[in-house]
Amino acid sequence: MDMSSKRKIRVLVAKPGLDGHDRGAKVVARALRDAGMEVIYTGLHQTPEQVAEAALQEDVDVVGLSILSGAHMTLVPRIKELLNERQLGAVPLLVGGIIPEEDALALKQSGCADRVFTPGDPLESIVSYIRDRCI
Amino acid sequence: MQLVTELLGGNRRALARLITLVENGDPLKNEILQSLYPHTGKAYVIGITGAPGSGKSSLVDRLLQEMRGAGLTVGVVAVDPNSPFTGGAILGDRIRMQDHALDRGVFIRSMGTRGSLGGLSRATRETIQLLDAFGKDLILVETVGVGQSEVDIVKTADTTVVVLTPAGGDSVQTLKAGIMEIADIFVINKADLPGTERAAAEVSAMLDLKSCCDWRPPVVPAVSTRGEGIGALWQSVQEHREYLEKSGRLLEIRKERISRELTEQVEHLVKTMVWEKIKVRMTLGSLVEEIALRRRDPYSAARELLAQIEFPVP
Incomplete structure (x- = not known):
């Protein structure tokens, strides 16, 4: 297989905020890797500015946030705003974590998040969503 | 090209976009590199290599502090491996460098090897050129975790x-x-662990056997997580640069590099041209079948394939 000339889907997987639970983010990162994507993983405790700047420098096709702290209604809009400032408003923003249904709806309706995944969503649904968005 | 103009104007997003185009082998790749080439050749390139988990990323992070402290701007290219099976990758070098993510004087880019086996990716050198044209003073290249021969x-x-x-x-x-x-420089990282002195002594003993050059690689103990030895490492990097510049070696090295690049470009063009012809005229399938059945051999078959191509007269 010639892997040198093909375009690859690049995904930023980031954990903004203060919670230290990265198991979920790592499992998702691994699933995306196994689906042939390049995953840039930035580690724990990222500020919204760090996330947006990494998205810019790495020129990713998708940004995925893992948030288990409950601070999603603050973090997600702020990150969206910072992405917009960098002309990255068109980059799909996905959120995963413990997100109550009404919050998920609000995030989507306000245009902050393109899609929210919660516990129980199969990994394949994340993979196929990203694939569809990146065609 | 709009993106090229934007890159030269200092636009970080244009730089990031152009790296992607070059990395993906976009049809515009040659045009991009050609138009930026006159703006390159100013940056100094420092490579960091070593085994997986030896602390390369942490060292890069600490070196960034020293370099920024000296008022220099830095580009970082950090390479991690792609899976030989799925082509996917986890690019995790950035984790250790995130303290510098917001520093406008630093630009960090992670890359997968995408099938290359020498510790870098095919697009690493081209990415260095883009960072150089962008105006970075120094470029730090972190290789994949290497074994013995990825040089x-x-x-x-x-x-x-x-x-x-x-x-x-x-x-x-x-x-x-x-x-x-x-x-050019050895670092014994994790020097708070037992065995550091022995390791340093063994490297020094090895260096004693080599008497060809004026530059003797220093052996620097460091504990990158605590920032120990980083000043000494930065000092050694500057001394080596000074040695290369004063002795005229830097110019030689760069000419050797250009000569190699030129050769590679020609080889690449020939290879592309040949395969285009072969793809147009015939398929390899039946030949492969015959060779697998031992009715043919790959050596004469290859020569026959080439004999069927009409090469353009230059």
Whole structure:
């Protein structure tokens, strides 16, 4: 297989905020890797500015946030705003974590998040969503 | 090209976009590199290589502090491996460098090897050129975690730093060819672990056997997580650069590099041209079948394939 000339889907997987639970983010990162994507993983405790700047420098096709702290209604809009400032408003923003249904709806309706995944969503649904968005 | 103009104007997003285009082998790649080439040649390139987990990313993070403290701007290219099975990758070098993510004087880009085996990716050198044209003073290249023989970095960097750890094996390891030969500077990282002095002594003993050059690679103990030894490492990098510049070696190295690049470009063009012809005229399938059945051999078959191509007269 010639892997040198093909375009690859690049995904930023980031954990903004203060919670230290990265198991979920790592499992998702691994699933995306196994689906042939390049995953840039930035580690724990990222500020919204760090996330947006990494998205810019790495020129990713998708940004995925893992948030288990409950601070999603603050973090997600702020990150969206910072992405917009960098002309990255068109980059799909996905959120995963413990997100109550009404919050998920609000995030989507306000245009902050393109899609929210919660516990129980199969990994394949994340993979196929990203694939569809990146065609 | 709009993006090229924007890059030269200092637009970080244009730089990031252009790296992607070059990395993906976009049809515009040659045009991009051609138009930026006159703006390159100013940056100094430092390679950091060593085994997986030896602390390369942490060293890069600490070096960034020193370099920024000296008022220099820095581009970082950090390479991690792609899966040979799925082509996917986890690019995790950034984790250790995130303290510099918001510093406008630093630009960090992670890359997968995408099938290359020499410790870098095919697009690493081209990415260095883009960062150079963007105006970075220094470019730090972190290779994948290497074993013994992934030495492409020495063809790419002006100064090569090889990172070792105290538990790296016995003195025979220091005698082997490959990675141990390419260092301009050795770092014994994790120097708070037992065995550091022995490891440093073994490297020094190996260096005593080599008497060809004016530059003797220093052996610098460091504890990158605590920032120890980083000042000494930065000092050594600057001394090596000074040595290369004063002795005229830097110019030689860069000419050798250009000569190699030119050869590679020609080879690449020939290869592309030949395969285009072969793809147009015939398929390899039936030949492969015959060779598999041992009715043919690949050596004469290859020569026959080439004989069928009409090469354009230059």
